[in-house]
Amino acid sequence: QSALTQPRSVSGSPGQSVTISCSGTNSDIGAYNLVSWYQQHPGKAPKLLIYDVIMRPSGVPDRFSGSKSGNTASLTISGLQAEDEADFYCCSYAGLYTWVFGGGTKLTVL
Amino acid sequence: QVQLVQSGAEVRRPGASVKLSCEASGYSRNFNVIHWVRQAPGQRLEWMGWINVGNGNIQYSQNFRGRLTFTWDTPASTAHMELSGLTSEDSTVYYCAAEWDYYFGLWGRGTLVTVSS
Numbered sequence: 603q604s605a606l607t608q609p610r611s612v613s614g615s616p617g618q619s620v621t622i623s624c625s626g627t628n629s630d631i632g633a634y635n636l637v638s639w640y641q642q643h644p645g646k647a648p649k650l651l652i653y654d655v656i657m658r659p660s661g662v663p664d665r666f667s668g669s670k671s672g673n674t675a676s677l678t679i680s681g682l683q684a685e686d687e688a689d690f691y692c693c694s695y696a697g698l699y700t701w702v703f704g705g706g707t708k709l710t711v712l
Numbered sequence: 713q714v715q716l717v718q719s720g721a722e723v724r725r726p727g728a729s730v731k732l733s734c735e736a737s738g739y740s741r742n743f744n745v746i747h748w749v750r751q752a753p754g755q756r757l758e759w760m761g762w763i764n765v766g767n768g769n770i771q772y773s774q775n776f777r778g779r780l781t782f783t784w785d786t787p788a789s790t791a792h793m794e795l796s797g798l799t800s801e802d803s804t805v806y807y808c809a810a811e812w813d814y815y816f817g818l819w820g821r822g823t824l825v826t827v828s829s
Binding site: 605634636638640646647648649650653654659691693695699700701702703704705706 | 749755757771773807809812813817819821822
């Protein structure tokens with residue numbers, strides 16, 4: 603099972619919006635609306651940001667939003683803040699009770 | 713509020729095995745499945761498999777078939793992960809994570825395993 607494909611890095615200035623893509627196949631992202639996104643600050647455990655493609659857990663700001671089209675999911679962060687700087691990972695259910703993560707994207711807030 | 717408390721860092725020789733623990737502490741457990749995910753320094757998250765702590769069902773990632781064993785200690789509310797035949801490539805941080813309907817809603821802080829001769 604190959605990792606989902608994410609850009610290695612993205613950047614944006616405070617207040618701007620950035621979008622992180624996550625490309626999979628018709629066996630994972632394309633087959634299920636079960637994409638989740640995680641934020642990971644250095645030395646910390648991942649934290650759930652988005653689940654079921656578009657859903658936000660309580661406590662996650664509405665600046666974070668998710669979407670999906672075909673085999674590609676996206677995470678958009680609007681109104682960038684300095685504390686958003688972190689690594690972001692997508693994850694998809696891949697059938698037969700298996701999961702696959704993306705390669706991770708480093709977000710730099712300029 | 714449930715937390716996942718992982719055991720401390722481990723150092724092993726190549727070829728050895730390591731057994732890590734993940735205790736679900738707190739008032740009530742609101743999940744049935746614990747997954748294990750690992751992350752080499754500066755690298756991506758890698759899904760390893762899961763154990764259903766309610767019915768004992770287990771699934772391992774094909775990448776670890778034959779080397780990986782998950783168990784659940786019900787009285788201690790603790791999941792264990794044992795990885796055998798260690799190589800330097802197994803020197804990573806290992807996380808346990810609770811699954812809530814196909815996503816990982818709760819994570820442990822991770823355990824660093826170092827494999828070195």
